Amino acid sequence: MMLSMAKCDAALPPAFYRRSAEVVARELLGCRIIRRFDGESLSVRVVETEAYLGAEDRASHGWGGPRTARSRLLYVEGGVAYVYLIYGMHHCLNVVTGAATDGSAVLIRAGEPVAGEGTMRRLRSLTDSPKPGEIAGGPGKLCQALAIDRGLNHCPLTSRDLRIVGDRSVSRDRIAVGPRVGVAYAGEAALWPLRFVIRDHPHASRPRLV
DNA sequence: CGGAAGATCCACT
């Protein structure tokens, strides 16, 4: 009993992340993020991701190589968190992928609450019973629901405070693929099909992808 | 050193 429970919470190993961002983004769908917060385990199932390829990807913070203080956070070995602040008020959680020279990552865009939903509602300042997607149906919402901020930068994803465990795998035909959200400025890269969503999932973010 | 824009979300119309 104890053994099977421990196995169930075994974190994905660093080798899982040390592959291309595109592959990791696909395979993270269905996995669970577990965030230890205030003595409680908060958990969401990943239902939407985006891959950011690094130096050659104009939409990525890693574009052009490790030139700035922020982009250097991406140029580390895969398997750790990269968290940044956007629009002065929202945090976004990424997992760093590939090798230290790649500067690639996967943005976690949406999750379905699995455990600790009451605390997540409180962190999101939602009072009544929320609609699907209100708790963690967007990158900023997900970070707020899981109490994630830049203090978790470079936190290994095998940590007690933040880990990702494999759970259900999602078959290819249940994954919708499309262009990434909010990167219209990125020229040709804006069209690359690097957004992955569990098809028709009610907890996915906007705009909807079919 | 100033200013523009951003991998977003929410309230309002």
Place this chain on the structure above:
DNA sequence: GTGGATCTTCCGA
């Protein structure tokens, strides 16, 4: 559908 919040990051002068 539109705009405001809010501040870090980055680029150009």
